[in-house]
Structures are given as C-alpha cells and as structure tokens.
Amino acid sequence: MAELRGEREVPRVFVEYHVGDAAVRLRQRDNNLFYEVEEPALTEIVRKLLDQAMDEYVKKGTDPEKLAEKYSRRLDSSEAVSFRYHLLRELRGFSKLHVFMHDDQIEDFTITMPGPVRLIHRLAPHYEWIESNVVVESDEELDKLVKLVVERSGGSITPASPVVEILTSNFDRVAGVLRGEVSFHSSITVRKFPRRPYSLARLVRLGTLKSEVAAALWLAVELKCNVIIAGLTGSGKTTLLNSLLLQLPKNYKILTVEEHPEINLKDHPGWLPLYARLPTSPAARQTAISLTQLLKAALRHRPTVIAVGEARAEEVQDMITAASIGHGTATTLHTDNLEHMLRRLTSHPMNLRSDQLAMIDYAVFIVKMPDGRRRVKEIYENMSGKWEPIYDHESGKFKLPEKIGEKLAMTSRGLEPHELVALEIRRRAEQLRAQARREEVVAAV
Numbered sequence: 001m002a003e004l005r006g007e008r009e010v011p012r013v014f015v016e017y018h019v020g021d022a023a024v025r026l027r028q029r030d031n032n033l034f035y036e037v038e039e040p041a042l043t044e045i046v047r048k049l050l051d052q053a054m055d056e057y058v059k060k061g062t063d064p065e066k067l068a069e070k071y072s073r074r075l076d077s078s079e080a081v082s083f084r085y086h087l088l089r090e091l092r093g094f095s096k097l098h099v100f101m102h103d104d105q106i107e108d109f110t111i112t113m114p115g116p117v118r119l120i121h122r123l124a125p126h127y128e129w130i131e132s133n134v135v136v137e138s139d140e141e142l143d144k145l146v147k148l149v150v151e152r153s154g155g156s157i158t159p160a161s162p163v164v165e166i167l168t169s170n171f172d173r174v175a176g177v178l179r180g181e182v183s184f185h186s187s188i189t190v191r192k193f194p195r196r197p198y199s200l201a202r203l204v205r206l207g208t209l210k211s212e213v214a215a216a217l218w219l220a221v222e223l224k225c226n227v228i229i230a231g232l233t234g235s236g237k238t239t240l241l242n243s244l245l246l247q248l249p250k251n252y253k254i255l256t257v258e259e260h261p262e263i264n265l266k267d268h269p270g271w272l273p274l275y276a277r278l279p280t281s282p283a284a285r286q287t288a289i290s291l292t293q294l295l296k297a298a299l300r301h302r303p304t305v306i307a308v309g310e311a312r313a314e315e316v317q318d319m320i321t322a323a324s325i326g327h328g329t330a331t332t333l334h335t336d337n338l339e340h341m342l343r344r345l346t347s348h349p350m351n352l353r354s355d356q357l358a359m360i361d362y363a364v365f366i367v368k369m370p371d372g373r374r375r376v377k378e379i380y381e382n383m384s385g386k387w388e389p390i391y392d393h394e395s396g397k398f399k400l401p402e403k404i405g406e407k408l409a410m411t412s413r414g415l416e417p418h419e420l421v422a423l424e425i426r427r428r429a430e431q432l433r434a435q436a437r438r439e440e441v442v443a444a445v
C-alpha cells in the first residue's frame with residue numbers, strides 16, 4: 001500500500017498510493033503537507049468521446065457500463081481506462097470529489113467555499129486540515145457538488161431543507177449545507193468511518209500503552225467493570241475504547257450508543273450499534289432520538305457490555321443505572337485530569353451523586369503528544385470514592401488493579417486475588433506483545 005520514497009525528491013513525496021485508477025501523493029509544500037490527486041489523463045479524443053457518451057446517456061438513458069464498453073472500443077488500452085474512469089466518475093460516482101469519497105486514508109474532507117478541497121489524513125492527522133490540488137472554481141460548481149454528493153449518498157438537499165446530515169451505507173457521515181438562507185456558501189464535510197480500526201496490539205506497537213497496561217484495561221472491560229476513558233479532542237479516546245471492545249469474547253453482546261458512528265466492531269459477531277437522531281431544526285425536535293432514549297432501549301437487548309461513544313450529559317445517569325444492574329460500561333469523556341473529570345461528572349448536566357460515582361471503577365487518561373503520538377498517561381482505580389493511581393507513565397509505576405483481582409477471585413478458587421490478576425495480566429500482555437510484533441506499522445509522516 002503506502003510506499004515511502006527516498007529523500008532526493010524535491011519537493012519530497014512522503015507517501016504514494018492508488019485509489020482505484022487514480023494516484024494519490026502526500027507531498028511536502030511550503031513547510032506543510034499537500035494532498036495531490038492524479039486521475040487518468042484526459043486526452044483530446046477521450047474528452048471528445050466523453051462528451052458524446054454523456055450526450056447519449058442524457059438522450060437515451062443508456063446504461064453507463066454499456067456506454068463505457070461501446071466507446072472504449074475506439075480507444076487504446078490506457079485511453080479506455082481513462083474513459084471508463086471519467087464516465088463512471090460523472091454518471092455514478094462523485095465527480096471532482098470521487099477520490100475523496102473513496103480514499104479510506106482520509107479521515108474527513110471539507111469544502112466550505114470555492115477553493116481547494118481540504119482534508120485530514122489518517123497518516124498525518126497532526127497536520128490538521130491540509131490542502132489538495134482539487135479546486136472548486138465557483139459557488140455554482142460547489143452547489144452542484146454538494147447536491148450530487150448528498151443525492152448519491154442517498155439523501156436530498158433543497159432550498160427548503162438546506163441543512164442535511166446523512167449516513168451513507170458504509171457509515172460515512174455526510175453533512176451538507178446549501179447556500180442561500182443559512183449560509184453564504186454551500187458546504188460539505190464528510191467524516192469517514194474508520195475502515196480498519198486499531199487493534200489493541202497495534203496501540204501497543206505504536207507505544208500508546210505498555211502491554212501490561214493494555215492487558216489490565218482489556219481485563220477490566222471483559223470483567224464488566226465500569227471504565228471511563230478521558231482526554232482532550234483527538235487524544236485517541238474513541239480509538240482506545242474501540243480497541244478494547246474488539247478484544248471482548250465472541251459470546252459477549254456489545255451495545256454501542258453514539259451520536260455519530262465512530263466505533264467500528266464489524267469484526268465482532270455480538271455488536272449492536274445504535275445511533276442518536278439529532279434534531280437538525282427546531283421542527284425536527286420531536287422526532288429526535290437522544291442517547292438517553294437509546295440507552296433505555298439498550299437494556300432491553302440484554303447486552304453484556306454497553307459503550308457510550310462520548311458521554312456529554314444526562315446519558316451518564318443511564319449508564320450508571322446500567323452499571324448498577326450488572327452490565328459492564330465504558331465511555332469516553334472530554335476532560336484532561338482527574339479533578340476536572342470528577343467536577344464534570346458531579347455538576348450539571350451529568351449530576352452524578354456520590355453513590356453513583358462509586359459505580360465507576362477505572363478512569364484512564366490519554367494524551368496527544370506534540371509529535372502526534374498518543375499515550376496513556378494515568379490510570380486511577382476508584383476504591384469507594386478514593387481514586388488510587390495505579391499507573392503513571394512518567395514514573396513508570398504500575399500497581400496491580402485490586403478490583404480486577406477481586407472479580408477474578410470470584411470465578412476461580414485457590415489463588416489470592418493479587419496472584420490471579422498478576423498471572424492473567426502477564427498472560428494477556430504476552431499475547432498482545434506477540435500480536436504487536438506482527439502488526440504492520442505505517443510510519444507516521
């Protein structure tokens with residue numbers, strides 16, 4: 001896939017790969033990164049035939065595949081590839097945005113006014129929004145593209161209903177706005193659902209957390225503890241949560257509740273995802289479905305573990321209710337230290353009482369470092385309201401989690417809890433290390 005080129009190139013190309021018949025390069029430009037798309041070349045003859053084929057399509061409605069076959073006969077092989085690519089891109093695909101819609105390495109892409117398409121690349125998210133060489137020339141062109149992407153993703157956008165958010169069949173989220181009453185320019189932002197979620201072993205390989213720490217968190221979630229993963233935006237909370245859930249036994253039922261699809265457990269047979277329906281206008285408020293409503297419904301599905309994509313408000317109450325009747329729970333929370341976390345959980349709108357707070361077993365703090373890597377910084381264990389640090393990255397100190405030991409001791413007799421937890425963590429850490437050695441790690445740009 002990704003190919004790393006030598007340093008002699010000026011300006012330097014970091015990565016080059018293909019998206020269908022188009023080539024994509026991430027290259028250096030003015031101290032920044034630049035996303036370059038090279039689609040199959042449009043020669044004079046290809047252009048001419050495309051015009052004819054489009055004309056035939058409009059007049060006779062001939063099937064695009066048939067058109068491609070018919071016209072290609074008049075072209076040499078590379079021109080035929082180009083013809084087919086451009087024809088299908090226009091008639092079935094996403095026109096200028098085709099590569100952006102299909103490149104799984106893109107995390108989000110956006111156009112908020114005429115100008116270059118901008119994107120966040122999975123290999124270089126720390127560069128934030130980088131520019132591409134694909135440029136939308138005018139407001140009229142942007143209107144057309146927004147409509148095309150929304151419609152070909154299965155939605156509709158009109159001046160009467162100019163703000164839409166839709167979920168495509170591969171769980172990508174398309175947010176579109178048509179200019180006029182609500183905005184100066186039409187705009188579109190597409191958030192791509194991760195195709196290949198990070199495994200826990202991959203996070204170990206990337207140095208996000210040590211194998212023992214990973215093993216402890218894995219055990220905590222498997223033993224139906226109640227875990228909060230805390231950190232700032234983009235620190236890797238959801239990624240860590242996802243990787244822990246993927247470790248769960250196949251006979252677990254995992255219910256995830258989110259506002260936007262981010263958690264991807266397609267590899268787990270027991271996954272049931274539920275998504276909130278957000279009100280897109282005051283009129284739509286009545287048909288909105290909140291995380292709280294989903295959590296109440298979730299309990300009827302008899303889940304083993306319930307995960308909330310990101311807890312923001314009163315849904316925390318429902319999560320604690322689920323925890324109190326024996327479900328395992330896990331969520332992410334936007335906060336960067338223990339004190340802030342406790343303050344957030346106990347004040348409006350979460351409003352947890354101290355007996356509810358006592359249900360939470362572990363708090364994990366993750367940070368994004370200046371070089372773009374992520375690191376689990378601290379883990380606390382809640383011992384009846386006293387939050388004991390059990391892991392601290394700086395000092396390297398790791399204390400065996402007591403609650404996990406107690407839970408293990410309930411199912412296996414003979415050994416002391418601390419012996420059981422030590423053994424189990426060692427066993428799982430070894431397994432993760434072996435897996436991590438096999439993980440292919442794409443060098444960060």
Ligand SMILES: Nc1ncnc2c1ncn2[C@@H]1O[C@H](COP(=O)(O)OP(=O)(O)O)[C@@H](O)[C@H]1O
Binds near residue numbers: 233238
């Ligand atoms: N451990 C990690 N190492 C490297 N990159 C990561 C890691 N975790 C996440 N990322 C990158 O950061 C992006 C945002 O991560 P995410 O888990 O959604 O953050 P958060 O939920 O904290 O906002 C991911 O799409 C991924 O590209």
Ligand SMILES: [Mg+2]
Binds near residue numbers: 239
């Ligand atoms: Mg998140």
